[in-house]
Amino acid sequence: MSAVPAIELRGVSKHFGSVIALREIDMKVYPGEVHCLLGDNGAGKSTLIKILSGVYQPTTGEILVEGVPVRFRSPRDAAEYGVATVFQDLGMIPLMSIARNFFLGREPLKGFFPFTRLDKEKANAVSRQAMADIGIDIRDPTQAVGTLSGGERQSVAIARAIHFGAKVLILDEPTSALGVHQAAMVLKFVIEARLRGLAVIFISHNIHHAYPVGDVFTLLNRGRRTGTYPKSAITRDEVVTIMSGGEDLKAVEAEIDALLASINAGDAARPTA
Amino acid sequence: MTVMDRDAVSPDGDNPAERFGVVAKRRGAHDERIASANWLTRLLRRPESGAAGGLIAALVIFAFLPGAAALYSLQGSMTFLTLSAELGIIATAAALLIIAGEFDLSVGSMMGFAGVVIGLTVRELGFPLWGGVASAFAVAIVVGWFNGLIVVKTRLPSFIVTLASLFILRGLSIGITRSVTGRTSIPYILQDVPDPFTATIFNGHVLGGFFQWMGEQGWIAVRSDGAPFVPGIPMSIVWCIGVAIVAAWVLTNTRFGNWIYASGGDATVARNVGVPVARVKIILFIGTACSATLLACIQVMEAGSADTLRGTLKEFEAIIAAVIGGVLLTGGYGTVIGAILGALIFGFVQMGIFYTGIDTDWFKVFLGAMILIAVLVNNYIRAKALGERTSG
Numbered sequence: 001m002s003a004v005p006a007i008e009l010r011g012v013s014k015h016f017g018s019v020i021a022l023r024e025i026d027m028k029v030y031p032g033e034v035h036c037l038l039g040d041n042g043a044g045k046s047t048l049i050k051i052l053s054g055v056y057q058p059t060t061g062e063i064l065v066e067g068v069p070v071r072f073r074s075p076r077d078a079a080e081y082g083v084a085t086v087f088q089d090l091g092m093i094p095l096m097s098i099a100r101n102f103f104l105g106r107e108p109l110k111g112f113f114p115f116t117r118l119d120k121e122k123a124n125a126v127s128r129q130a131m132a133d134i135g136i137d138i139r140d141p142t143q144a145v146g147t148l149s150g151g152e153r154q155s156v157a158i159a160r161a162i163h164f165g166a167k168v169l170i171l172d173e174p175t176s177a178l179g180v181h182q183a184a185m186v187l188k189f190v191i192e193a194r195l196r197g198l199a200v201i202f203i204s205h206n207i208h209h210a211y212p213v214g215d216v217f218t219l220l221n222r223g224r225r226t227g228t229y230p231k232s233a234i235t236r237d238e239v240v241t242i243m244s245g246g247e248d249l250k251a252v253e254a255e256i257d258a259l260l261a262s263i264n265a266g267d268a269a270r271p272t273a
Numbered sequence: 274m275t276v277m278d279r280d281a282v283s284p285d286g287d288n289p290a291e292r293f294g295v296v297a298k299r300r301g302a303h304d305e306r307i308a309s310a311n312w313l314t315r316l317l318r319r320p321e322s323g324a325a326g327g328l329i330a331a332l333v334i335f336a337f338l339p340g341a342a343a344l345y346s347l348q349g350s351m352t353f354l355t356l357s358a359e360l361g362i363i364a365t366a367a368a369l370l371i372i373a374g375e376f377d378l379s380v381g382s383m384m385g386f387a388g389v390v391i392g393l394t395v396r397e398l399g400f401p402l403w404g405g406v407a408s409a410f411a412v413a414i415v416v417g418w419f420n421g422l423i424v425v426k427t428r429l430p431s432f433i434v435t436l437a438s439l440f441i442l443r444g445l446s447i448g449i450t451r452s453v454t455g456r457t458s459i460p461y462i463l464q465d466v467p468d469p470f471t472a473t474i475f476n477g478h479v480l481g482g483f484f485q486w487m488g489e490q491g492w493i494a495v496r497s498d499g500a501p502f503v504p505g506i507p508m509s510i511v512w513c514i515g516v517a518i519v520a521a522w523v524l525t526n527t528r529f530g531n532w533i534y535a536s537g538g539d540a541t542v543a544r545n546v547g548v549p550v551a552r553v554k555i556i557l558f559i560g561t562a563c564s565a566t567l568l569a570c571i572q573v574m575e576a577g578s579a580d581t582l583r584g585t586l587k588e589f590e591a592i593i594a595a596v597i598g599g600v601l602l603t604g605g606y607g608t609v610i611g612a613i614l615g616a617l618i619f620g621f622v623q624m625g626i627f628y629t630g631i632d633t634d635w636f637k638v639f640l641g642a643m644i645l646i647a648v649l650v651n652n653y654i655r656a657k658a659l660g661e662r663t664s665g
Contacts, residue, residue, distance in 0.1 A: 079547070096605070103531075
C-alpha cells in the first residue's frame with residue numbers, strides 16, 4: 001500500500017440548510033484498493049459520493065487528490081483530476097452509440113477548421129479496444145447503448161473511466177439494479193480496475209456484493225463515520241450488524257420471532273378438522 | 274477477427290483480466306447474444322425510414338388520382354418542391370433543436386417580424402436591401418439568443434417560453450408596423466432599391482440556361498415567346514439543399530452534433546461529462562430564428578412586400594415535418610434527412626390535394642392523421658433502434 005492516498009477527505013461536512021447530511025468525515029483511499037462505503041438509507045452515502053464526484057461542494061473540510069488539496073466545481077472538474085464516477089443509472093445516453101457515449105465530452109477530432117470533424121474510425125476502434133481490454137467483446141461500437149444490458153452499460157462506463165486515465169473510480173450502487181449474473185460481471189470489473197492500480201470507491205447496501213471485492217470498509221450512520229476496518233478486522237456478519245444499526249436488527253428479529261411464535265401457537269390451538 | 278484484436282492487446286497473455294477468466298469465457302467466438310443485423314434491418318432502424326416509406330406511398334397513391342399528370346409535370350413538381358423547400362429550411366433548424374430537447378414555437382412569428390424589419394429598414398430608413406436583410410438577421414440572433422437564454426436560465430419548458438415569444442413577436446410586428454405606416458403590411462419593398470441583385474439571391478433561379486436549352490430542344494413546356502414555363506431551379510430549393518447539407522454534416526460528423534444528440538438524450542449526463550448543454554441549446558435557438566429569417570427573406574423578395582401575419586402557424590408545420598421525418602419529440606434522436614423527407618411529404622400532399630381536386634379542407638384532416646401515425650411509427654422505430662429487447 002503506497003504512502004499517499006489517491007484521494008483523501010479531511011473533516012468534510014455538508015449542511016443543507018439546517019440539516020447536517022455529513023459530519024466531519026475523514027477517509028483515505030489508496031491506489032489498488034477497493035474501499036467500500038456502507039450504510040443504510042439516509043446514512044449520507046449519496047451525499048458523500050456527490051462531494052467526491054464534484055456534484056456538491058463540501059460546507060467545510062477539504063479533499064486531497066494524491067496529497068494535493070483540490071476543489072471540484074463540477075463532475076467534469078473532478079474528472080480532470082482523475083476522479084471518475086459511474087452513477088447508478090446516469091452516465092450513459094441510451095439512444096447514442098457505444099462509441100459516441102464513450103467519447104462524449106472528449107471527442108477525437110480530425111481535419112482542419114472549418115472542416116474539423118469527429119474521428120469516427122478512431123472512436124469506434126478505441127472504444128472497442130478499451131472494452132476488449134476489460135474483457136467485453138463489442139462487435140459493433142455503433143450500436144445504441146440502450147441495446148446493452150445493465151451490467152454491460154456499467155462496464156462501458158468503467159472501461160471509459162479506465163481508458164481516460166482515472167486514478168479514482170467511484171461506483172455508486174453499480175449492482176443494485178442487476179441480476180446475479182450481471183452483478184458478478186460488474187464485480188469482476190471492479191477487481192479488474194483495482195488490479196490496474198486504481199483506487200476504487202464502491203458504494204453498496206448489498207453486503208454480498210461489497211464484502212467479496214472490498215479491501216477496506218467504511219461505515220456511515222446518520223451522517224457520521226462510525227468506523228473504518230480492513231477486511232481482516234471485520235467479518236461479514238459484523239458488517240451487517242453495524243450497517244443495520246445493530247440494535248435495530250435485533251429488535252426486528254425479536255419482534256418477528258414473537259410474531260411467528262404467536263402464529264404457531266394459534267395454529268396449535270386451532271382444532272384440526 | 275475479434276480474437277486477433279484481443280491478442281493485439283496482450284500478446285504475451287499478461288492481461289490481468291485473463292487471470293480472472295473474464296476474457297476466457299468468450300474467447301474464440303463472437304458474443305453470441307448480439308445477433309447480426311443485416312443491412313435491411315439496419316435500414317429500417319434508421320429514424321427516417323418511416324418518412325421515406327410514407328413519401329413513396331404518397332407518390333404512388335397520388336399517381337392513380339385524377340389530375341396526377343399536372344402534379345407530376347415539371348411545373349407541378351417544381352411547385353411542390355418549392356413549397357417543400359421553404360418548409361424544409363425551417364424544419365431542418367427545428368429538427369436540430371428538437372433533437373437537442375427543446376421546441377421553438379416562435380418560428381412563424383419570427384418570419385413575420387423579420388419581414389417587418391426588412392420592410393421598415395428599407396422603406397422607412399432608406400437602407401439598401403442587403404442592409405435590411407442584415408438587420409433582420411441581427412434581430413433574429415438577438416431573439417434566438419434571448420429565447421435560449423431564458424430557457425436555459427429559468428429551466429422552464431421551452432414550449433412555454435417560446436409560446437410567449439410567439440405572441441410577443443407577432444404583437445410587435447403588428448404594433449410597430451401599424452404605428453409607423455398606419456397599415457399592417459409594407460408594400461413595394463423592392464422598388465428603387467440600390468441593390469436589386471440582393472433580391473435575386475433569395476428569389477432568383479439557377480440553371481436558367483439549362484432550362485432555356487431544354488425548352489429549345491422541346492423537352493420541357495415553353496410559353497408562346499419560347500421561354501420555358503419553369504425558368505430554372507428556384508433559389509429557395511438551393512437554399513434548402515444548402516442548409517440541409519450543412520446541418521446534416523454538423524449533426525452527424527462534428528463534435529457539436531454529438532453534443533446536440535447528448536443534450537437531448539440526457540442533459541444531466543451530458544453536463545456531467547462536460548458538454549456545454551446551455552451553449553448548445555442557445556446556438557440552436559439562434560439557428561431556428563435565423564432559419565425563419567432566411568425564409569422571410571425568400572418570401573419578402575418573392576412578394577415584394579412584408580405582411581405582419583406572414584408565417585402564421587409555420588412553427589407547427591416545421592415541427593410536424595420534423596416529427597413526420599422521425600425526429601423524436603422527446604429529443605435525442607432524429608436526422609436532418611428525416612426532416613427534409615417530412616417537408617417533402619408535407620409539400621407533396623398539400624399540392625397533390627390541390628391538383629387532384631380534392632377539397633383542400635381535407636388537408637388538415639390528413640395532417641392531423643399524419644402526426645398521429647408519425648409519432649406511433651417513431652416510437653416503434655425507436656424501440657427497433659434499441660434492439661427490440663422484448664421479442665426475438
